[in-house]
Amino acid sequence: MENQTVLVRNGAGEEVVSSTQIYTYPGTSALFAPDSRVTTTDGRTSRVITTSDNGFGSPVDHTAVALK
Structure with missing residues (x-):
């Protein structure tokens, strides 16, 4: 878990x-x-806000979840 402020795109494609x-x-x-x-x-x-499967190559090594 990281507590830092970052811009991400929500499901509608808006930056939040x-x-x-x-x-x-x-x-x-x-x-x-x-x-x-x-x-x-x-x-x-x-x-x-959104989730994404991230990785360095294949296969995916983690899921990232952005929270409000």
């Missing part, structure tokens, strides 16, 4: 601010639907 990003196991992006709630390890509840 993400204050927290979490990184989890590859192939778990379906668990994080846009606008669903996530409780982070520090106890805060945030909403999902």
